[in-house]
Amino acid sequence: MEPEGQLVYDPMTRRIGEYRDVVGPYALLRPVGGGREWEADPATLRPATQAERIGAQLRAANRRTKRRV
Numbered sequence: 001m002e003p004e005g006q007l008v009y010d011p012m013t014r015r016i017g018e019y020r021d022v023v024g025p026y027a028l029l030r031p032v033g034g035g036r037e038w039e040a041d042p043a044t045l046r047p048a049t050q051a052e053r054i055g056a057q058l059r060a061a062n063r064r065t066k067r068r069v
Helices: 050-068
Strands: 007-010 015-023 026-031 038-040
Touching: 007 026, 007 050, 015 038, 015 050
Parallel strands: none
Antiparallel strands: 007 015, 015 026, 026 038
């Protein structure tokens, strides 16, 4: 089980998500920067690399900027 808030890579969706909790057989992940949670198989998750974390955070910052314009 990952610590809450850690960024992990979900290979099924090819997305980086913030680990939230485990509910039943699923891990709940939230997109970096907020959004709708999704369910993932906890056995397939791995910690995000530094490059993946930076990329996900940069995309989230760009989305926030675009919404303000």
